[in-house]
Amino acid sequence: MKVSLSWLKDYVTIDVDVVKLAEALTMVGLEVDALVDRYAYLDRVVVGHIVEIAPHSNAHTLSVCRVDVGNGIRPVVCGATNIKQGDLVPIALPGAQLPSGHTIQVGEIRGQVSEGMLCSEAELAVGTDSSGILLLPGTATPGIGVAAALGLSDTIIEFDLTPNRSDCLSVIGIAREVAAILKTSLRYPRLKLPPGETPIEKITSVIIESPDHCPRYAARVVLDVQIGESPSWLQERLHSVGLRAINNVVDVTNFVLMEMGQPLHAFDFDRLAEHRIVVRTAREGQAFTTLDGAERTLNSDMLMICDGKGPVALAGIMGGLESEIEDDTRSALIESAYFDPITIRRTAKRLGVNTESSYRFERGVDPDGITKALDRAAQLMVETAGGKLASGVIDNYPRPIPERVIEVSVKRTNRLLGSRLNQEEVISYLKSVELNVAPLDKDRLRVVAPTFRVDIERPEDLMEEVARLRGYDQIPTTHPLSHVVASPQDKKLECRSRLREILTGCGFSEIVTYSFIGKDACNKLLLPDNDPRRQMVSILNPLTEDQAVMRTSLVPGLLATMYRNSTQRNEDLRIFELGKIFLSPPTADRDELPEEVQMISGLWTGARYDRTWHLKGEKVDFYDIKGIVDSVCAGLNIKGLRYTPLDSPGFPYLRLGHTAEVYAGDELLGAVGELTHEVLQNFELKQPAYCFDLNFDRLVHCMTEKKRARPISRFPATTRDVALIVDDAIEAQGVLDYIDGLGEELIGRVEIFDVYKGPPISRGKKSLALRFTYRSYERSLTDSEVNRIHETMTQKVLKQFNAQLPRRSA
């Protein structure tokens, strides 16, 4: 919404600086977006003094002037005939852009250099006269700006209004707020209707067939109008808010729209079949051409203004091409109506049109302003386009909009706001914006909301009025008094922060990617057809194809991030994401929300250690990424952690034989391993990458808090090493689990310290070197005792795994 300061001043006396005013408007809730100098476009148009004028040597209709522009004399070629030596005229200097869009340049006209252009009133858009160069008063000094010389100064105030304040979609609406801020009164325009002759009922009628969509419809008719240009004051006002002048009748409707906020429409009365108006909904599928020339297909929810034969306007949105006011229009019917906001909004949305008119009807116009605006337009039309007003008015109001009476307590107002206002103050704030207020008792007030304030419905709305007019900054800042209650720590939040700590500690950086991905992500991950992750939640109106569905895995985001970084030559990555995936509900119920599962997934590619002077760029491998999962599970104190070779179909993007499934007891937490070559190729990646993909919700479930301290033995430990030659297929974990299962109390720990394949060990076998640590909590163990136990353990393991001891070399 834009208003000009000059127009505002028609209704309210403004004696403060416009910058201060704008700030005050913002602080009462009408946010001022910008203050624009209306004549800024005249910056490079200055007063010039014609010191010499001579005919052009090559063109007899042109003359060449030498013009003093304050800081020098410039030659200007000009075709006008109303100038002479000594005149003061506006000259547009090179670089000036005129309202027509034309930019002035230094040029040559028929061999004669011209360094500017002398302008008419119309060319500068400061008036309507285009017959000759504008002659400036003799007091103007050459070189000063033409706006200053003409005494032109105006500011356009641009508002970013909230949707509740439809009352401020007019100059008078803004002026009302200004008057409240400046504690002055509003001057409404004086209405003086010319006497009418022919009674309106004799020449036309209005029938409302859809009163729910059109609660009120009023009309007047002006006969024998003379279509022409509007007077300059009217054009001036329209220009000041950025509207184009069209003709006197249309300009009047636009003027009243801007002035009072009531959209009006003028029909060519003689082109209305049977000279009458019917308000009804459209026929399904009916076509209609609006005055912008677009043919639109209607449906039966859309409200139309019709004549005796058919539609002539899309109610409240746009007139029709057929009944438009044209140069030969003799009589005009002016429509002023209240249309149901929802009807207008639905129609405008469906047809994809948004007009000054629909914008206001959607937000609600003043139902009592209908006839005021109609009368104002009728008066101005007769004044500017001549003609005779038909006497009387048609005002059909089948569904009266009820008056809103609200009771509000001053005490409650103070309690909600935290203020200490007395009743008198509250009354004065409410009255300042024309609310009708009367005290009911010492505390309560009875308020009748004015019809233009469609946003005031409840006591709280009035409390807001008080607060904003008082100024939010005047309300004391306090701190709430509250009971001290500590809520228990949420396990998910706890788990999340521990995961973030562990992973950043392991050198992984967190990434955040969009929750939506492309439809092809499942194909790229090689997910089988029956994978539940293929049931994606689709967005009906995605921004782009690669953001069309909600993700069902975090892996595509990791790979896309790897790709993006690889293009930037960030080839060593350790990243993770903690976020939701969205699984479609299995049923076809349209209102069932998808299951949101939280996942934690990470990717490691490139170097094992940060590249630096003493390292030679070792590459990450499976055991590196597995170590991360180990750390994660240890940090979460997960019991019964075990890894098994990839077996289930849930991880087709991970390489068989290089991937482990991760279990806590029997619960599958996810997988860790190397991404397959094919998947990497699908994401245009060349470098091997390792990933873990774990279900966060299950980690939370398996996370344990219990930690109990064990005593530390005072007695020394003894170690014994043994190397076992076993079949290659024997899994290390099985060996460790077996030893653990033997339950020998004196074994403190068993670790694998070497794995070796190759000569002299025969093919298909490997050497697994174990270190046993023996320790007692009660005494020092003797060598012989340890040797005995160790021998027993060794024999059991050898037997269990069909293993051998290495042959001793001599």
Next chain:
Amino acid sequence: MRYALCSMRSEATDALCAMRYAPCAMRERITKSMKQELKRIEQEALDAIKVVSGLTEVKTLKARYIGRKGVVTTLLRRISSLPPEERPDTGRLANEVRKRLEEAFEKALQAFEADRGEIPAVALDVTLPGRPLARGRLHPITQMTQAICEVFQRLGFEIVEGPDVELDYYNFEALNIPRDHPARDMHDTFYISENIVLRTHTSPIQIRVMESQSPPVRIIAPGKAYRVDYDISHTPMFYQVEGLMVQENISFGDLKGILTTLVHQIFDEETSLRFRPSFFPFTEPSAEVDIQCVICRGAGCRVCSHTGWLEVLGAGMVHPAVFEMVGYDTERYSGFAFGMGIERIAMLKYGIEDIRRFYENDLRFLEQF
């Protein structure tokens, strides 16, 4: 250095071994060689002291040469086994050697104790980069969210969350934004179906919480939100933090107090706030909260469009229609709600100019936080 010590030790021990197991016929030769050996050992020890690099090494060295089981000490003990005529000379020499070495060690010990450090004899290039242990970073949005949530946790607010894919009812209707309301224009919504949307703000969490618990309520709800928008200051997915406090006697002044605390803790105590009237269908009165521009301190700059103020928060007193929706007693309870965009705060705090950086996840960007 370590290599030098080892080799020296082995030579000295070789000499001893040679002596211990030598046949009698060779004794004389050994006596002569014992004098030479003493001189050689002295020289070796003195050389070793010159290149030694720390206190512990000096002590070890001292123990090896003149300690109770040291090389020189052991030789001294063996003097009794020499022919009597040889004993005085050799003994004198041995004692002299021991004395000189004692002095030399004492000097070295004193020097190190005074330095309490390392001698620069074989100095390292200390300007070479250290061996880094990789350090991961949390995403700046996570860091900012945590910082904001922590302020509220200190104030006794509980962190809650809600679904990203949300029913139209929670996202709009229960928040007093019926279908066909112009306020829906403020939200460019992603639709899943007619009744399911990607939440356009974190406010639906308010409703879910109030539906499931009665007052008092003190929550802070961080999460993702989605709107159909993409440019230098908008991404289709972004983060918000929603706050809600409901109990008896909560006032607009209290809202001002809580948000002032937040801004002062996130930015600093000097950052002033400005509350101005605005409109949200689910609050009444509603406020838009500006903070003094953190770049120019209110003087006016490009970031604040020369106004001196930056809009960072939307807030207000919970609308009675919302309380009615969740069955709260509007006579008894009042409350405030607020919401803010995390990226916006992070951009101001860290000086990030383009919101899209957050979601590109370029490591060169992430590693700055």
